[in-house]
Amino acid sequence: MYAVLGKIEFEVASGITGMEQRGSADWAEHPLIQGKPLLEWIGEGLEELTFSMQLHPWLGDPEARLRTLREAKSKHEPLAFVLGSGEYVGAFVIADISNTPRRTSADGRLYSSAVQVSLREYTGPFTPKIAKPGLIDPAVQGTAAAKIATPGLISKLAPVLTATQQVVGYARQAGTMIQSAKNIYDAVKNFNPATLLAQAPQLAALTERALGPISGLTESAGFINEGQDLVQLGQGLYGDVSGARSSLSPLDLGNVVDRFENSSNYITQAYDKLDGASTRLSGLAAQVITRRA
Structure with a gap:
């Protein structure tokens, strides 16, 4: 499996030609x-992903698979995007689907098609929905792809991520946000109060977003054998990032310098905690890559 978007699986063997x-x-x-x-x-812009794929009856019913993608887009819901390695990339929405039919029947039924799916990063509140293992989509049952045991492009239910995979994914996501926040603090620490006030909304949003994956890290670590140190790591990160966020409110020209410094200290503490756990987390990532966890 190359990647999963919500309950939609993307397989190289099932038509994916590039990302x-x-x-x-x-x-x-x-x-x-x-x-x-x-x-x-x-500030940073939104991440964008584009998948290119070929739909063909040999890989499953093209119309059914295209319909599933369109239904997911029409729901206007953020979906968890996870790579086959177990890395949780983040939440994305389907922004655009383009379809170029290559071959159709006389009555317009689709035989083969070139499809592009564009995703955009979703930065609002989001809790990933973890699905239970399921069966191959009926759209590919009875096809040559099903006979050689390659699940199709779309599966009704995505495989469950292990606790280790979730911890690695959440840690990477939280680390990216904490690093971004630290970079902003380091860049503006000597600026005037008006500039600090202008940066406050972005930093408040960034620290708010980081709390989600930190909570996920803490919860997932509880299911890992001898994972108490990671639970404590998550609890410590949550306290630091919460402190950084609360230090940014309320702000005015008179208190912004002191509050920014206090918030920056909290983020530095969170950064140092993650840096201290880098060896432990790298070991978990190696287990995921080698399929041992």
Whole structure:
């Protein structure tokens, strides 16, 4: 399995021909009276993923598989995106589906098609839904793909991630957000109060988002043998990031410098805790990669 989006499986053997990942950063341009304008970094843009695939009857009913993708898009719900390695990439929504029919019947039934699915990162509140193991989608039953034991492009139920896979995925996601927050604090720590106030909403949102994967890390670690140290890690991270978030409210020009420094100290503590656990987490990641956990 290459990846899972919610309950939709993507298999190289089932028509996936490529995946493109795009990331961006938002910059504000400030014109000067003389000389070239200055750029100021505002924040990170949303991640975007694009899948290219070929639908063919040999791999399952093209119309049924395309219909499943369209139904998922029409629900307007964020879906967990997980790589086959067990890495939890994050929550994404289906933003666009393009379909180019290659062959149809005389009455318009689809025989083969080239499809692109575009995903956009979802940054709102989100709790991943973990599905139970299921059967191959009826759309591929009886096809050549099913006979050689390759599940099709779409499965009704995605496989359950192990507790170790969940811990690794949540830790990576939380680490990315904590690192991003630390970078912002380090970049603006010597700026004037007005600039600090302008950065506060982004930092508040970033720390709020980090609490979700930290909670997931703590909960998942409870199911790992001898995982008490990881449970304590998650609890410590939650306390630090919560402290960083609460330090950012309320803010005004008179208190913003002190509150920013306090919030920055909390984030540094969280960063140091994760850095101290890097060897432990790397060991878990190695188990996931080698399929031992």
